Amino acid sequence: MDDLAVKVLAVVRRIPSGRVLTYGDVAALAEADATARDVGQVLLRHGDADDIPWWRVLRADGTPPPHLLDRQLAHLRSEGTPLAPSGAAVDLHAARWAASGLGQDAQPSLFD
DNA sequence: CTCTTGACGCCGG
DNA sequence: TCCGGCGCCAAGA
Numbered sequence: 375m376d377d378l379a380v381k382v383l384a385v386v387r388r389i390p391s392g393r394v395l396t397y398g399d400v401a402a403l404a405e406a407d408a409t410a411r412d413v414g415q416v417l418l419r420h421g422d423a424d425d426i427p428w429w430r431v432l433r434a435d436g437t438p439p440p441h442l443l444d445r446q447l448a449h450l451r452s453e454g455t456p457l458a459p460s461g462a463a464v465d466l467h468a469a470r471w472a473a474s475g476l477g478q479d480a481q482p483s484l485f486d
Numbered sequence: 487c488t489c490t491t492g493a494c495g496c497c498g499g
Numbered sequence: 500t501c502c503g504g505c506g507c508c509a510a511g512a
Contacts, residue, residue: 397494411508414493421493431493439493446493 375420378406382416383423389430391453393471394464396434410434430455430471436463 381404389395395403397410404413413431421428429449432438436458438446443462450457456468 401494409508410494411492412494415509417493428493433493434495442493 378404378408378412379416379420381406382408382413383420383426386417386426386428386431389427389471391427392455392469394430394432394450394455394466394469395471396432396436396466398434399470400431414439432464432466436466438463 382400385395385400385403397413400413401408401410417426417428417431420426427449429438429442429446432446437443447457447462450464456465457463458465
């Protein structure tokens, strides 16, 4: 478990239920030279831990990676995450967690 | 040391 | 809107 993984997982654990972040967001919040790809690598290795809400991390367009589509959407629906009209993706505009410098939580409307 | 792989993201057709 | 291609970069083989 390297330092980068610790930081990335710490960020993911802080995502409130019903909110989401993109891989790129997590990379930026990890305060390291992490890229979105690195975040994917970390979750690939450690995403199985029970205390890690990996399903709250999505791609930049709000869709989950293809092989996780069903499982991930099931988790998101169960915790009331705002989905896009299509139902196949998350409504990022509404559900994206405004974490930067705002502490524990934030209002989705900040993005309007 | 080189080559492949992949939970990403952006851009052009 | 839907693809396909390309850049990116750390790990393994």
